[in-house]
Amino acid sequence: MIIVPEREIPDLMTRKAAFDAVEGVFAAMASQDAYNFAVIREAIGHEDALYGFKGGFDQAGMALGLKAGGYWPNNMEKHQLINHQSTVFLFDPDTGRVKAMVGGNLLTALRTAAASSVSIKHLARKDAKVIGMIGAGHQATFQLRAALEQREFEKVIGWNFHPEMLPNIEKVANEAGLPFEAVELDQLGHDADVIISITSAFAPSLLSEHVSAGTHIACMGTDTKGKQEVESALLARATVFTDEVAQSISIGEAQHAVGEGLIKESDVNQLGAVINGTHSGRTSADEITLFDGTGVGLQDLAVAASVVDLAIEKGVAIEVDF
Structure with missing residues (x-):
């Protein structure tokens, strides 16, 4: 061995x-x-x-x-x-x-960051300039470093339940030569072209009304029954992709939207289908895309x-x- x-x-x-x-x-x-x-x-x-x-x-x-x-x-x-x-x-x-x-x-940490980064490569708008981070813990730094390699981002904005932790992601932004701004969630949702949420929350922080048309969101923290990072109504607005459909609807972010009848299992798409070319992925500049990264073995x-x-x-x- x-x-x-x-x-x-x-x-x-x-x-x-x-x-x-x-x-x-x-x-x-x-x-x-x-x-x-x-x-x-x-x-x-x-x-x-x-x-x-x-x-x-x-x-x-x-x-x-x-x-x-x-x-x-x-x-x-x-x-x-x-x-x-x-x-x-x-x-x-x-x-x-x-x-x-x-x-x-x-x-x-590396594979979780890679998953959201793969979703950005295949689903985010090509002209995305502002990336928003929800969460500023250990995993968030890996997420941001990987994401910054996928687009020509010009600014990083962030929000965290504990604002004193935001320097963790500010440091990563500065290492990449990008400005960083701490913002409230409504501004983050309005300004960001790409949003990564990486928290262990059991109640949503990002609301549907916060998010602008054309945004790509990667929800990377929900991997257990009861966890939730974004409002269920946001999934109803978005085209939803995931790593594993069965996990998404049972322990992932989609568990709540499916449970509330806002979307069906058939509305959740595999990101791999976009990679393989059997799903078109993003179809317009105004479309909201959401990746539910549940983390697969x-x-x-x-x-x-x-x-x-x-x-x-x-x-x-x-x-x-x-």
Whole structure:
């Protein structure tokens, strides 16, 4: 068995490699060459933690496995650890034997950012100039760095439940040579051509009335029953895309709009279909597009498999007899 510790990941996985892996997986899913297993995600009744498993099988890439982990909201305060903790396990699809164990914390951040970045590439207007960030935590910095590579953005605006955290994304904007402005949500929705929401909220912050025509929104924080980042009415206004339809309507942002009868399951489209060219994607400059990024196990397997290959190539993989 190969072990790739968390400490090795920063020198192995790049944003481009994560982007390519996620884009490929979305395309494979839409072509039915890859599928995800049912997600298990539960509150464990200890430390307010959410813990679960995401897995799948990519027959095109021959990646089989799962990611185990979740969200421990007290980690930073109590242990100086990031709140999201996870590990990816890969198995040999020919024999079922365990193949690799890979640190999943940075990989999760990179693949989540890659997913929203893929949605921006395929759905946002080509002339998008202002990007709005809702959320300013650890994941938000990865989201913004990846997103800025997809369009010629000229300004970053942001809002967070805790305004004192906004310097996290202001720093990323400044590193890219872009101005940053802290704004209220109504201004953010009005001014932004692209909006990324990356929070762990259970009540919507962005309302439909906030959002201007032609905006692309990537909702990246809702991955559990009850979570919600944007008003359900916004999905009714938008053309909705997702990574996995089943997850979108059960644990993703679409769960609320479907539950309230504002949209149907058939209104939720796979982003992979746009990548493959079987869905037209954005059809006008005024259309609102929304990507519901629920986070699928296949994303984790794709980036982990890539890391294992690189770790072996660079001689940093640890091999154990298991």
